[in-house]
Amino acid sequence: MPTSLQLDELSLTVDTEAHPLPEGYLLRGQRFTLTLPFTPTTFYRHGWHSWSLSAWLPSETNLHAPFPALHAPQIDDPLYLQDEGLWSAWLGAVPTPDGRVLLLGALDLDTRIRLEGDHLIAWCESGNARWLLTLAADEHRAFAAYANHLARLFGRRGLSPAPRVWCSWYSFETQIAAPLLEQTLASLADFPFEVFQIDDGWQQDIGDWEANERFPEGMAALAQAIRAAGRTPGLWWAPFLVRATSRLYREHPDWLLRDESNQPVSAGHNWGTPIYALDTTHPEVQGWLLDTLRRLRSWGFDYLKLDFLYAAALPGRRHQPIGREAALRQALQLLRQAAGDAYLLLCGVPILPALGLADGLRIGPDTAPYWDNFYITLYGRNFASPGVLNALRTTLHRLWLRPLTHTDPDVAFFRSRFSLLTPEQRQVTVDLAHIAGFHATSDPPFWLDPPEQEALRRFWAQPAPVERLGRYRFRIDNREVDFTPWMTLPHP
Numbered sequence: 276m277p278t279s280l281q282l283d284e285l286s287l288t289v290d291t292e293a294h295p296l297p298e299g300y301l302l303r304g305q306r307f308t309l310t311l312p313f314t315p316t317t318f319y320r321h322g323w324h325s326w327s328l329s330a331w332l333p334s335e336t337n338l339h340a341p342f343p344a345l346h347a348p349q350i351d352d353p354l355y356l357q358d359e360g361l362w363s364a365w366l367g368a369v370p371t372p373d374g375r376v377l378l379l380g381a382l383d384l385d386t387r388i389r390l391e392g393d394h395l396i397a398w399c400e401s402g403n404a405r406w407l408l409t410l411a412a413d414e415h416r417a418f419a420a421y422a423n424h425l426a427r428l429f430g431r432r433g434l435s436p437a438p439r440v441w442c443s444w445y446s447f448e449t450q451i452a453a454p455l456l457e458q459t460l461a462s463l464a465d466f467p468f469e470v471f472q473i474d475d476g477w478q479q480d481i482g483d484w485e486a487n488e489r490f491p492e493g494m495a496a497l498a499q500a501i502r503a504a505g506r507t508p509g510l511w512w513a514p515f516l517v518r519a520t521s522r523l524y525r526e527h528p529d530w531l532l533r534d535e536s537n538q539p540v541s542a543g544h545n546w547g548t549p550i551y552a553l554d555t556t557h558p559e560v561q562g563w564l565l566d567t568l569r570r571l572r573s574w575g576f577d578y579l580k581l582d583f584l585y586a587a588a589l590p591g592r593r594h595q596p597i598g599r600e601a602a603l604r605q606a607l608q609l610l611r612q613a614a615g616d617a618y619l620l621l622c623g624v625p626i627l628p629a630l631g632l633a634d635g636l637r638i639g640p641d642t643a644p645y646w647d648n649f650y651i652t653l654y655g656r657n658f659a660s661p662g663v664l665n666a667l668r669t670t671l672h673r674l675w676l677r678p679l680t681h682t683d684p685d686v687a688f689f690r691s692r693f694s695l696l697t698p699e700q701r702q703v704t705v706d707l708a709h710i711a712g713f714h715a716t717s718d719p720p721f722w723l724d725p726p727e728q729e730a731l732r733r734f735w736a737q738p739a740p741v742e743r744l745g746r747y748r749f750r751i752d753n754r755e756v757d758f759t760p761w762m763t764l765p766h767p
């Protein structure tokens with residue numbers, strides 16, 4: 276039976292429970308349809324995890340399934356990626372005909388929304404959920420009202436300024452070794468930053484989290500060298516991911532997340548092989564996660580970049596029958612508790628389940644020393660693929676998360692070598708860091724000429740003042756920057 280809702284002069288109907296709130300309504304239900312008194316022309320869709328497309332899109336947009344399908348879990352929620360039309364994780368917003376913003380945002384996990392004509396259809400995979408419906412004069416206020424509720428329900432972290440980070444990924448990728456990192460550390464001696472973070476490439480395998488042969492003295496020795504240089508040691512870890520080549524996979528086949536036909540659930544494809552997920556509700560897996568985290572901490576790493584975290588929230592049959600995002604949050608809570616006061620940068624992570632647990636969140640896909648890989652983005656319909664453009668688009672649409680956590684837009688580039696970026700495109704990566712308030716790079720100073728070194732020093736020494744002038748317009752250091760031309764999705 277439809278209930279009438281009144282938001283200022285807008286009359287809506289909904290076929291579920293509704294309770295008035297000062298800023299709108301609290302809706303409650305497992306599945307409901309909200310009927311609007313107008314047909315929206317655009318829709319704010321929010322992607323599932325760090326890398327997933329978030330943007331204002333024309334309402335007729337069809338998020339075609341990406342190609343190849345093998346990569347689906349790395350792109351967005353694989354359960355819905357085959358669906359036609361416009362769906363969104365947890366929240367969605369539409370402009371009213373006179374330019375105000377109506378936002379529907381879930382206050383519980385495992386929740387999705389679709390826009391169909393003048394209907395917003397909302398559902399929860401794991402029982403009843405609460406939702407905030409709010410109408411505000413502009414999008415900033417609508418998102419702020421939602422963020423307020425999330426802060427109250429999930430908590431917030433990252434209230435002091437974010438650490439300044441050097442990260443090994445976007446220069447050396449997996450080709451890291453102790454001598455190269457020691458050389459890099461020494462070359463950074465005169466630069467003002469806090470964290471020296473070792474990324475993917477130190478481990479024996481995905482699942483076997485011990486130093487490989489390129490780190491013969493072990494990870495503790497390197498952490499000690501980083502500490503001796505006056506920096507915080509940082510380390511990358513994909514806690515919920517397993518590769519079939521690992522010892523972990525061979526020794527504990529019963530720890531894998533499996534589907535209805537008992538096949539391991541695909542977490543995608545990377546490092547040239549299929550990747551799988553652990554069932555983090557299994558008590559033995561939880562024990563192993565804690566042991567592994569304590570080992571990394573005992574080596575001296577006080578900053579952890581936890582990656583590919585969506586793996587714990589993939590659809591599957593779990594030891595404990597709880598919602599898949601609840602399962603992820605439970606596992607993150609476990610790690611959060613055991614990590615003590617270590618800084619946790621969460622990456623490849625479904626956003627809502629991470630709130631209150633993450634010190635920092637990666638809020639966009641990987642950047643790269645190039646603007647866009649046209650073939651992957653356009654023909655593959657993969658807006659989560661690496662590149663400055665895709666990272667810029669999703670990051671700018673996730674800035675409303677800033678009251679809840681540090682927001683990491685991925686690294687800025689200063690180098691002209693080993694890069695296809697123009698100086699203007701490099702400036703975009705620097706501007707984005709200032710806008711998001713998180714200053715990281717992967718450039719080793721010995722790849723930089725003297726003016727580039729100077730630019731990196733300035734980047735870390737003086738965070739530029741930023742004023743938001745519009746949805747995609749900013750004043751940065753007295754320069755006006757407008758990203759509007761880059762925000763429309765290309766058509767195949």
Ligand code: 9PG
Nearest residue numbers: 349444474475511544545582622623641
């Ligand atoms: C290390 C990297 C870096 C990076 C992370 C993450 O195949 N994929 O779809 C895919 C997506 C992201 C990705 C790697 C592969 O990057 O975001 O910063 O830590 O892992 O492997």
